[in-house]
Amino acid sequence: MAKKKRRKPITPLSQIKNALRRVWLRSRERAKALKDHDYRCADCGIKQSVARGRVVKLQVHHEPPIDWTGILRLIRDKLLNVPQVPLCKDCHKKRHEETRKDIP
Numbered sequence: 001m002a003k004k005k006r007r008k009p010i011t012p013l014s015q016i017k018n019a020l021r022r023v024w025l026r027s028r029e030r031a032k033a034l035k036d037h038d039y040r041c042a043d044c045g046i047k048q049s050v051a052r053g054r055v056v057k058l059q060v061h062h063e064p065p066i067d068w069t070g071i072l073r074l075i076r077d078k079l080l081n082v083p084q085v086p087l088c089k090d091c092h093k094k095r096h097e098e099t100r101k102d103i104p
Contacts, residue, residue, distance in 0.1 A: 012076065012080065013072050013076060016072055016076065016080075017068070020071070020072075033060045034048070034058060034060065039058065040058075041058060
């Protein structure tokens with residue numbers, strides 16, 4: 001009997017990471033990098049292919065490498081783990097205007 005593959009648990013950080021990954025995979029910047037290099041590996045020149053038996057998938061490398069752990073923590077700490085208050089559209093706008101007045 002075949003073993004079932006264990007899935008990692010879904011956590012808030014894993015959800016953020018998956019959402020960012022989807023944004024990156026659909027980004028204009030990624031598409032441009034692939035197009036600018038004619039869908040070829042910048043090191044060996046192999047071309048991306050989906051032909052049966054010759055599947056080659058390209059990835060886009062970031063220079064310098066991205067600190068994903070830092071980005072995920074920043075999003076969690078600054079966006080998701082702050083006190084949140086529900087406001088109507090008008091009160092929300094008013095709060096932002098008051099906050100801008102306080103900033104020198």
